[in-house]
Amino acid sequence: MASVSSRVAGDPSPADTEIPAPLLSTVTVPLDPARLPGGLVGLVEATRRSGLPAVWLRRENGLVGIGTAARFEASGTERFTRARQWWRRVSATARRENTVGGPGTGPLAFGSFAFADDSAFESRLVVPALVIGTADDGRTWLTQQSVDEHPPTAATALAAFEALLDSPPGRPDVPSGGRVRDGSLSGDQWMDAVAAGVRRISAGELHKLVLARDVVVDLDTAVEPAAVLSDLAHRYRDCWTYSVEGLIGSTPEMLIKVEDNVARARVLAGTLDRASAPADDPDYAQRVLWGSTKQRQEHEFAINSLLDRLTSYTDTMTVSSEPFVLELPNVWHLASDVTAVLNDAPSPTGKHRTPGALALAEALHPTAAVCGTPTATAADLISELEHLDRGPYAGPVGWVDSTGNGEWGIALRGAVLESPTTARLYAGCGIVEASDPAAELRETWAKFRPMLQALGVQAH
Numbered sequence: 001m002a003s004v005s006s007r008v009a010g011d012p013s014p015a016d017t018e019i020p021a022p023l024l025s026t027v028t029v030p031l032d033p034a035r036l037p038g039g040l041v042g043l044v045e046a047t048r049r050s051g052l053p054a055v056w057l058r059r060e061n062g063l064v065g066i067g068t069a070a071r072f073e074a075s076g077t078e079r080f081t082r083a084r085q086w087w088r089r090v091s092a093t094a095r096r097e098n099t100v101g102g103p104g105t106g107p108l109a110f111g112s113f114a115f116a117d118d119s120a121f122e123s124r125l126v127v128p129a130l131v132i133g134t135a136d137d138g139r140t141w142l143t144q145q146s147v148d149e150h151p152p153t154a155a156t157a158l159a160a161f162e163a164l165l166d167s168p169p170g171r172p173d174v175p176s177g178g179r180v181r182d183g184s185l186s187g188d189q190w191m192d193a194v195a196a197g198v199r200r201i202s203a204g205e206l207h208k209l210v211l212a213r214d215v216v217v218d219l220d221t222a223v224e225p226a227a228v229l230s231d232l233a234h235r236y237r238d239c240w241t242y243s244v245e246g247l248i249g250s251t252p253e254m255l256i257k258v259e260d261n262v263a264r265a266r267v268l269a270g271t272l273d274r275a276s277a278p279a280d281d282p283d284y285a286q287r288v289l290w291g292s293t294k295q296r297q298e299h300e301f302a303i304n305s306l307l308d309r310l311t312s313y314t315d316t317m318t319v320s321s322e323p324f325v326l327e328l329p330n331v332w333h334l335a336s337d338v339t340a341v342l343n344d345a346p347s348p349t350g351k352h353r354t355p356g357a358l359a360l361a362e363a364l365h366p367t368a369a370v371c372g373t374p375t376a377t378a379a380d381l382i383s384e385l386e387h388l389d390r391g392p393y394a395g396p397v398g399w400v401d402s403t404g405n406g407e408w409g410i411a412l413r414g415a416v417l418e419s420p421t422t423a424r425l426y427a428g429c430g431i432v433e434a435s436d437p438a439a440e441l442r443e444t445w446a447k448f449r450p451m452l453q454a455l456g457v458q459a460h
């Protein structure tokens with residue numbers, strides 16, 4: 001099947017109409033859940049010879065995309081705007097047949113965006129040739145998307161689905177044998193960067209800074225992405241397991257989810273490693289995490305940064321008065337869930353409509369959970385101290401449909417597959433005045449643990 005690819009770089013931002021966009025045709029049909037005996041994770045396992053799938057999955061439900069019908073890349077400060085313009089044009093002109101309806105049906109793109117304006121990473125939207133979706137409300141569907149002259153039909157969509165199932169179902173083996181080496185900075189160098197960050201905070205330059213580091217895993221055998229994704233999805237059921245063109249992981253943090261006119265976010269900041277917890281102390285997380293002024297302060301910066309930016313899009317916002325303790329297999333986090341009813345805003349066509357998921361992701365990125373407070377000072381200090389191109393790490397990752405519904409998580413607890421046997425992992429920590437560099441380094445290992453385990457490498 002044909003696919004098209006476009007790329008826009010450099011400033012200034014072109015007008016909507018100047019961005020070349022393919023004419024997309026899509027068909028969405030209901031899929032009998034019996035055709036997905038192992039659910040969406042089983043589907044990822046059963047299609048492992050069809051290349052790296054696009055994945056967005058939490059508990060049993062989400063989206064799996066196979067193949068590529070069209071894609072778009074952009075870099076620089078305008079990366080979000082351009083991607084939105086491209087997607088708006090594709091959505092506006094797409095021919096579609098959709099007998100299912102609801103979020104995630106019809107034209108759909110997965111995406112991943114660079115954390116930083118000056119990153120070498122190409123931010124992207126990817127329109128898969130086939131999308132299989134299941135939702136909490138029981139809908140199960142199949143969408144075929146193509147830029148061919150002949151639009152897809154229900155019959156071609158079902159035939160393409162059947163042709164995908166190329167492997168016996170069942171959990172593939174995680175790789176075994178690999179070594180972890182330093183990325184841009186050694187552990188000691190990174191602790192020096194944290195100490196420098198603490199000094200700058202003490203000097204009053206800023207309140208909070210998130211510093212990240214990378215490590216590289218060299219594997220003895222080629223990584224099987226289906227095995228990694230299956231392991232993450234089974235182990236980290238409360239996280240959103242994602243995969244977009246070599247960026248894979250399982251994030252606990254939701255930047256923004258839009259369903260009709262309601263937006264939801266899950267803000268995290270404040271972390272406690274479960275590996276170091278006493279076995280016979282059930283209140284440990286509550287006491288140590290919730291009771292810590294440092295952790296509560298880190299959390300407050302993160303939640304305030306989101307609320308400040310979300311407020312102009314809503315009149316009705318609900319956030320719990322106190323953060324709760326979120327338990328994951330590797331760590332506990334302080335978490336807050338936010339719900340906002342979105343305002344109608346006048347669009348260029350004069351119609352009123354609420355902002356879509358991608359527009360909100362652009363408006364909210366980067367929150368203080370991954371950058372700091374104030375944002376601009378923290379972003380400058382990150383480039384000065386980290387010596388790291390974060391690439392897509394800590395940027396938005398997720399999907400958007402043609403009505404503006406979508407989910408954009410923050411790409412945390414993940415890796416970029418740089419070659420079949422090389423994965424680069426990233427993890428960062430919120431730094432405040434009371435931070436201790438050695439404790440922050442340990443925290444990065446706790447955050448690397450999900451990917452290290454999924455890659456079959458001895459966890460630190």
Ligand SMILES: C=C(O[C@@H]1C=C(C(=O)O)C=C[C@H]1O)C(=O)O
Nearest residue numbers: 268269270271369427428429430
């Ligand atoms: C930056 C990361 O995580 C973020 C930082 C946290 C913290 O400092 O406590 C907690 C959750 C995330 O918001 C990461 O996982 O790399």
